[in-house]
Amino acid sequence: MRPTVATRDRCAACTTALLGRVSFQFQTNGDPVAKCWRCALRHPPMLRRSAGVAVVVGTVLTAINQGDVLLAGQWTGALSWKIPLTYVVPFLVATWGALLNGRMPDRPEG
Numbered sequence: 001m002r003p004t005v006a007t008r009d010r011c012a013a014c015t016t017a018l019l020g021r022v023s024f025q026f027q028t029n030g031d032p033v034a035k036c037w038r039c040a041l042r043h044p045p046m047l048r049r050s051a052g053v054a055v056v057v058g059t060v061l062t063a064i065n066q067g068d069v070l071l072a073g074q075w076t077g078a079l080s081w082k083i084p085l086t087y088v089v090p091f092l093v094a095t096w097g098a099l100l101n102g103r104m105p106d107r108p109e110g
Contacts, residue, residue: 013039024102040099050094058087 011018012033024040025032035043062070062083069079 054091
């Protein structure tokens, strides 16, 4: 059985020992859960929220930065990397912010 309530000892997802390691705390259904960095990067609610931010911000930025080119129908090769990058950057920023916000203070082993 995997632990569900945040303990500072084990990851709630993979049960890896967290003492002396970087760990993150997430609020889920009212109960905080602690996760190792690998499991934190795959935390579904965080990824969904980051994807939502990326869709909204990426769309607005694409419209602002590339709207005239797209409306004119002048698709250039550069747009094939600029537009995806416009969505990836807000996703990474939202994910990084969530991880920084949820990082638990380091606690040395022993």
